[in-house]
Amino acid sequence: MSIAMPAPNQDVIARGPQIVAALQAVLPADAVIHDPQETRAYECDALTAYRCPPLAVVLPRTTAQVAAIMRLCNDMGVPVVPRGAGTSLAGGALPTADCVILGTMRLRDVLEIDTDNRFIRVQSGITNLAVSAELESHGFFYAPDPSSQLACTIAGNIAMNSGGAHCLKYGVTTNNLMGATVVLSTGEIVEMGGPEAGPDGLDMLGLFCGSEGQLGVVTEAILRILPRPEGARPVLIGFGDAEVAGECVANIIRSGVIPVAIEYMDEPCLRAVESFAKAGYPTCNAVLIVEVEGSADEIADQIARIREIADALNPVEFRESRNADEAAKIWKGRKSAFGAMGKLGDYICLDGTVPVGQLPYTLRRIGELSREHGLEVANVFHAGDGNMHPLILFNANQPGDLARAEAFGNDILRLCVEVGGCLTGEHGVGIEKRDLMSTQYAPDDLAIQMEIKDLFDPQWLLNAAKVFPLQASAAHRGRAAE
Amino acid sequence: MSAVQDLLAPTTEAELAAIIADRRRPLRIIGGGTRVQLPPGDDMMIDRLTTTRLSGVVTYSPGEMTLIARPGTPLPEIEAMLAAEGQALAFEPPDLRGVLGGHGAPTLGGMVAANASGPRRLMAGACRDHLLGVRFVDGRGRVIKNGGRVMKNVTGLDLSKLLAGSYGTLAVLTEIVLKTLPHLPARATLVFADMNRAQAVRLFSTALATPFDVTGAAWRDGTAYLRIEGLEKQLIYRRDRLLALLAAHAPQVLDDAATTALWRGLRDVTNFAGSDAPLWRILAKPTDAPAICTALHALGGATSLDWGGGLIWYAGPGSAAQVRALAPHATLIRRAGLTGPAFPPQTGPLARLQSGLRQTFDPAGLLNPGLMDA
Numbered sequence: 001m002s003i004a005m006p007a008p009n010q011d012v013i014a015r016g017p018q019i020v021a022a023l024q025a026v027l028p029a030d031a032v033i034h035d036p037q038e039t040r041a042y043e044c045d046a047l048t049a050y051r052c053p054p055l056a057v058v059l060p061r062t063t064a065q066v067a068a069i070m071r072l073c074n075d076m077g078v079p080v081v082p083r084g085a086g087t088s089l090a091g092g093a094l095p096t097a098d099c100v101i102l103g104t105m106r107l108r109d110v111l112e113i114d115t116d117n118r119f120i121r122v123q124s125g126i127t128n129l130a131v132s133a134e135l136e137s138h139g140f141f142y143a144p145d146p147s148s149q150l151a152c153t154i155a156g157n158i159a160m161n162s163g164g165a166h167c168l169k170y171g172v173t174t175n176n177l178m179g180a181t182v183v184l185s186t187g188e189i190v191e192m193g194g195p196e197a198g199p200d201g202l203d204m205l206g207l208f209c210g211s212e213g214q215l216g217v218v219t220e221a222i223l224r225i226l227p228r229p230e231g232a233r234p235v236l237i238g239f240g241d242a243e244v245a246g247e248c249v250a251n252i253i254r255s256g257v258i259p260v261a262i263e264y265m266d267e268p269c270l271r272a273v274e275s276f277a278k279a280g281y282p283t284c285n286a287v288l289i290v291e292v293e294g295s296a297d298e299i300a301d302q303i304a305r306i307r308e309i310a311d312a313l314n315p316v317e318f319r320e321s322r323n324a325d326e327a328a329k330i331w332k333g334r335k336s337a338f339g340a341m342g343k344l345g346d347y348i349c350l351d352g353t354v355p356v357g358q359l360p361y362t363l364r365r366i367g368e369l370s371r372e373h374g375l376e377v378a379n380v381f382h383a384g385d386g387n388m389h390p391l392i393l394f395n396a397n398q399p400g401d402l403a404r405a406e407a408f409g410n411d412i413l414r415l416c417v418e419v420g421g422c423l424t425g426e427h428g429v430g431i432e433k434r435d436l437m438s439t440q441y442a443p444d445d446l447a448i449q450m451e452i453k454d455l456f457d458p459q460w461l462l463n464a465a466k467v468f469p470l471q472a473s474a475a476h477r478g479r480a481a482e
Numbered sequence: 483m484s485a486v487q488d489l490l491a492p493t494t495e496a497e498l499a500a501i502i503a504d505r506r507r508p509l510r511i512i513g514g515g516t517r518v519q520l521p522p523g524d525d526m527m528i529d530r531l532t533t534t535r536l537s538g539v540v541t542y543s544p545g546e547m548t549l550i551a552r553p554g555t556p557l558p559e560i561e562a563m564l565a566a567e568g569q570a571l572a573f574e575p576p577d578l579r580g581v582l583g584g585h586g587a588p589t590l591g592g593m594v595a596a597n598a599s600g601p602r603r604l605m606a607g608a609c610r611d612h613l614l615g616v617r618f619v620d621g622r623g624r625v626i627k628n629g630g631r632v633m634k635n636v637t638g639l640d641l642s643k644l645l646a647g648s649y650g651t652l653a654v655l656t657e658i659v660l661k662t663l664p665h666l667p668a669r670a671t672l673v674f675a676d677m678n679r680a681q682a683v684r685l686f687s688t689a690l691a692t693p694f695d696v697t698g699a700a701w702r703d704g705t706a707y708l709r710i711e712g713l714e715k716q717l718i719y720r721r722d723r724l725l726a727l728l729a730a731h732a733p734q735v736l737d738d739a740a741t742t743a744l745w746r747g748l749r750d751v752t753n754f755a756g757s758d759a760p761l762w763r764i765l766a767k768p769t770d771a772p773a774i775c776t777a778l779h780a781l782g783g784a785t786s787l788d789w790g791g792g793l794i795w796y797a798g799p800g801s802a803a804q805v806r807a808l809a810p811h812a813t814l815i816r817r818a819g820l821t822g823p824a825f826p827p828q829t830g831p832l833a834r835l836q837s838g839l840r841q842t843f844d845p846a847g848l849l850n851p852g853l854m855d856a
Contacts, residue, residue: 118688200825206640382634
């Protein structure tokens, strides 16, 4: 438990009953939760080591209600922590004792599906998977597919600029977001972007996407939709040497074939998957799963090209899937990897990105760091775009083990920055990587970002004490509190 | 007549930062000078700072699909270097010299500053979608970096998107990181003659709802065009499926070379290069485009369509007020004597935030004053 949060504002906590009464006055009775038994359900997100029940939880159903909440909290000086489904692995939705949690989960209507103009307009609390499910009968889909897509909301996806396994071809949230209705800290409602290709002036939507709840709350979104591909098929390639697998990734990308996904699993991960999921993967040091899309002939043509590239590197195995059953088998191990790792013990899941060419070196260094820290690590990640997800295993019941795992994780993230990458590819900074920001950004790089926060949220009430290192943001938060 | 003002040409980021930090008077930031029309006599009124000597490629890694280069690097040089590795800038930046009458060489920095994106934006996204990171000097002379050189990066606020399309009004770019993609080896065009705009947009909506990766959907002079690209076998398959689907319209097929030439012309809006009427770039919901065009024609002039109808080019005598009443998302690209704001005027809280952002980046208003009407 090495990540500190600033002391909550006791004055706000003391005014708790008044704040709840004021919220109840502007919202339906069932939209305000303040019973400590019930607010506990919101005390953490998927970074479960950190917990803190909020002052109250509000669950609005309309943009107007969100605006009323924001105006009220702004007037009363109450911190607001926006929350989608609470699936953040970075503590992005971690409450503070003096905050109101603004949950988007009841904003879940589909407002418009327009296949002629290729967009869907939704309320932001709808889940990622529900969006694609809505589109299925129209022959379309929404491309970003974070692995939490069953639960996670579009609001959270926009706040974190979420990715997924298929962004090698389709990009991340920011590349598939056309417009957003945003409620500002003042309670004002603004439209950023729209159903037409934008922007008109400065790209406000581009700035907002991925701003982790620092600049406002999104209540509606216009998402770009794509026609569903005719088919997709994975191949599995096993290598005796992790570095050769990394070389294979770079060679595929260079060849002109753009797979929709290239996933990588290393030996510790393969061992766990074999023990618990019995996926029947080859015994080797690295497995790649490469998926291509198109018609049957297009797929065959692309797989032939990939085989040629792989064969030149002497793989242990090159396994094609001839039908849906075999395709599912190839994906089975990858899809069960996180669950399988969970059976080995507790783990923390990291999210750094490195340039693809640095993958072999980075993997080797992670192995060395694993021995230095005395903790096991497994790697399973999106190799095509260099977005790594090292899983560090530890024992939560052993005092000090989490702190050791966090220290190891920080070393890995520093390594990612050192080789030219970044701290987070898709999970966001939240509290988890907040104090590491200074390894990637110099003081002025952070200063201008915090000045933009000053502009959108002069009182620093929105998800404050996240994203920016506490020390660096202290002056901004202090000024705002005056 | 007063003398031509100073021309500053820093050769390093540090030199640029020092110039701006000491600066009291505004600066006109110029790359190749090919993407905006400056008012006559602009060079008599305001000192110029050119990025042409902040030039050169820092790193190009085809296997990582990334290019890092300085803003003054000529775009043709970049395109040739990428082509030699079988790659390209997928967003197909247009060359507007023919339309705007510029004579310089387009630069990488100018391309990003204008978020210049051609017909393939429809499928591949805009320039800003391929911008992975930037270094820049802001209006206070601070050297700042944002983003990086990797494809997935959500570390902190995304200022790269904000700088793309900001026309040098927030900061001067000093380093640009772009995603490069394989140059699709084969291409063809389906040509649909005798189509009005409404028929064309319906055709586009049909074609763009197929999984056949249409990479261009444009209309001009009564003809609609669909472009397909891909690996050789993909191309044949996609072409044949689209021909079957759209057989009722009896399309003709253009080969690779003819396709390349045609789409270069569509990209660069050559149909309006010869005219001296004001030229507007109008963004619309594609299915709204035909009605907007009909209304614009009532003002006189001509239109063409790109991005499946999402982009309308209008060259004609309509006044700014008339054009904006019909199409609120209209930007004046070639003034031809028209005065007033070039960009769609913003109102309300968004206008306040945009002006606040300008204050944040450039509190003294040094950088490209007036270029985005602010």
